[in-house]
Amino acid sequence: MIDIRQTPDYANYLKLLGWKTEKISGGQIFVKKFPLIGSIIKVQRIKPPLPFAEIEKIAKQNRAFQILIDQEINKSKRAKEQESRIDFKINQKPYFPTKTIQVDLTKPEPEIFNSFSEAKRRAVRKAEKNGIMVKQAKDFREFLWLKKHSLWEKNIIPFATDNEIKNLYLAFYPKSAKILIAYFQEKPVAGIFLLHANKVAYYWLAAATKEGKKMFAPSLLAWEAFKLAKKMNCEIFDFEGIYDERYPVKAWLGFTKFKEGFGGKEIYFPPSLIKNRFSF
Known part of the structure; x- marks a missing residue:
């Protein structure tokens, strides 16, 4: 399947953030120019084999x-050859997820729900019992508030959050995005910014207040996102x-445990590659 980062909507999103799209064999790549010093090029989940000559x-x-x-995952005989190119190095601090969990949605809803861990099924039921209600939002404002609020609660300054979420909305909504908000007594306590393309739904952004987490709102919200x-x-x-x-970042352990509770299959992507100016 073609990754969402190879769609016109994603190219439009990056354009709003100041990136230029260039077409190459197998897909599109992105260029961000900086005055005087040059540019950065991002190649994201392009269909293999990678056209290195065109990129360079x-x-x-x-x-x-x-x-x-x-x-992108490459099962061809050339995969190892591409990963070990002398002029590119493995990026030990990738900017992009190199491992994910994918859940098969072709199964019946009861079978999907029963594949959750016992603790996760219990969390969904507790959220329902607590009176959490999930609705689709008509714009991005409530989700933006939730995202910024959740970051402040973690003592993280929400730098560029407004720009990111507004431009995601402009590029993807309503054709390729849905925003789900969980409410407790009509107050927003959690949200998901869901993107979708080529029969794949992406848990792109999520946010929850401390109160929402205590009420198990994120678990119910994810289950409702599955059904949607x-x-x-x-x-x-x-x-x-x-x-x-392979690239241990302890900050990722918490939300990884949350996601693992929904079952699914772990997917490993090949190593991220990096090449710096002195190599050109």
């Missing part, structure tokens, strides 16, 4: 000081990133 040609044309490649994705004829629900032991 565009890099030279745009005076790129860095190329970042996040590879099925109604939209999606066949896969992608949790869009979990902890990867």
Whole structure:
């Protein structure tokens, strides 16, 4: 399946953030120019094999000081050859999820629910018992408030959050995005910004207040997102990133445990690659 990062909607999203799209064999790549110093090139989940000659040609044309490649799964014999190119190094601090969980949505709803861990099924029922209600939002404002509020609760400054969420909404909504909000006594306590393309639903962004977490709102919200994705004829629900032991980031352990409770299959992507200016 073609990854959402290879769709016109995603290209439009990055355009709103100041990136230029270049077409190459197998898909599209993105260029961000910086005055005087050159540019950065991002290659995200492009269909293999990677056209390195085309990528490097565009890099030279745009005076790129860095190329970042996040590879799609490649089962061909050339996969290892691509991963071990001398002029590219494995990025030990990837900017992009290198491991995820995907849930098969083609199964009946009861079977999907029963594949959850016992604790997760109990959390969904507790949220319902607590009176959590889930509704689709008509714009991004409540989700934006939730995201910023949840970051402040973690003592994280929500830098650029307004710009990110507003432009996601402008690029994807309503054709390729849905926003779900969980309410407790009519107060928003959790939300999901769900993207979808090519029969895959992506758990792109999520947020919850401390109160929402205590009421198990995120678990019910994810279950409702599964059901909505099925109604939209999606066949896969992608949790869009979990902890990867190859590149351990302890901050990812918490939400990874949350996502693992929904069952599904762990998916490993090939290593992220990086090439810096001195290599050109």
